[in-house]
Amino acid sequence: MKSLARQLSPHFHYAWIVAAVTFLMLLSAAGIRSTPSVLIVPLEQSFGWERGTISLAMGINITLYGLIGPFAVALMQQIGIRRTVLSALALLSLSVAASSFMMAPWQLILSCSKLGSESKLGSDRTAANPAIDFAGNGCEDG
Numbered sequence: 187m188k189s190l191a192r193q194l195s196p197h198f199h200y201a202w203i204v205a206a207v208t209f210l211m212l213l214s215a216a217g218i219r220s221t222p223s224v225l226i227v228p229l230e231q232s233f234g235w236e237r238g239t240i241s242l243a244m245g246i247n248i249t250l251y252g253l254i255g256p257f258a259v260a261l262m263q264q265i266g267i268r269r270t271v272l273s274a275l276a277l278l279s280l281s282v283a284a285s286s287f288m289m290a291p292w293q294l295i296l297s298c299s300k301l302g303s304e305s306k307l308g309s310d311r312t313a314a315n316p317a318i319d320f321a322g323n324g325c326e327d328g
Contacts, residue, residue: 211275218282222247258270
């Protein structure tokens with residue numbers, strides 16, 4: 187069975203597919219991480235939660251997003267980039283799905299804290315570094 191790269195080689199260079207997938211993962215991880223800020227007013231109106239509680243959840247999200255970086259790199263070195271990114275994206279998907287069942291403010295805080303750490307794990311290597319790797323190595327033939 188031919189690999190995808192060989193099947194597409196007459197039409198596309200495989201690096202373009204890597205670039206497109208990297209872009210889509212960056213876009214989705216950034217969108218998921220920033221979604222709670224758009225939902226402040228709807229969460230206030232729907233659940234009657236205070237703006238401070240919602241802002242606390244977003245603050246924890248941003249704090250964890252910044253603090254998880256060194257640990258994400260260490261995890262990538264221990265178990266590999268592919269496993270780290272795939273597990274982070276799977277956890278991110280589960281967290282997003284679970285957030286649709288939240289009914290209490292503590293669930294929002296838990297969901298946002300998980301989203302912050304998982305989107306950092308997933309988007310760090312998924313978005314920025316592969317784009318740099320692609321720019322440096324992805325365009326080389328051979």
